[in-house]
Amino acid sequence: MPEHRVGTQEQFEAARAELLVEEKELTRRGDELARKRRELPWVPVEKEYRFETEDGPRTLADLFDGRSQLLVYHFMFGPPYEAGCPVCSSIADTLDPQVVHLKARDVTLVCSSRAPLDKLLAYRDRMGWSFDWVSSGGSAFHRDLGFQFTEEELRPFLEGDIPPTVRQMAEASGTDVRGYVTEGPGLSAYALSDGTVFRTYGTTARGLEPAMAYYGLLDRAPLGRHEDGEQMFWLRRHDEYEKG
Secondary structure (H helix, E strand, O other), rough: OOOOOOHHHHHHHHHHHHHHHHHHHHHHHHHHHHHHHHHOEEEEOOOOOOEEOOOOOOOOHHOOOOOOOEEEHHHHHHHHOOOOOHHHHHHHHHHHHHHHHHHHEEEEEEEEEEOOOOHHHHHHHHHHHEEEEEEEEOOOOOHHOEEEEOHHHHHHOOOOOHHHHHHHHHHHOOOOEEEEEEHHHEEEEEEOOOOEEEEEEEEHHHHHHOOOOOHHHOOOOOOOOOOOOOOOOOOOOOOOOOOO
């Protein structure tokens, strides 16, 4: 544990009161951003995407499952992967228990990946999840949203110095670096109105942190995320920590 400033209870309470003002400002700013997010223009989805599901082929409209709103988490599990991305797996740990609560608010949540459906369902069984997981491998769904990349697009990255964490995640997923970074994580949102599907939102990278509950908690722990300078990423699948 590194050395840290030590003070009295009175000093703590005074500093905490100052910080609370900023935390409340951030909360209000977050509420304002959420409002602006909802006010984004809706874009009609004109392509007829097809997905393989446990119940057979389905369209994007079918994935709403009788509700008017749909959230899709684009899970990094490409055709050559032998296991899901560990980071996406940690996100799925957070998403899985939220499905029932989202349904209560007229929202369906599914995960979508490009790997064959049997691979996805076998991995879901291993992880103990129950959310609906669909394979989009036969469509350009991920590509059209910016969550799939070509080797040509990746060439500058692949010909550069590959970060050790990327090699680590690729190996953990049972593929090489090229196969790993071809996929990208993301969250996209849709509305179904009068028979038309509209795309309403999309995000990736740190925009996914609300689904990474452990970071919000680590940010409040004494050492925070404590990731600076680490050559190997600390995150593991939930059934791998004891093995590590």
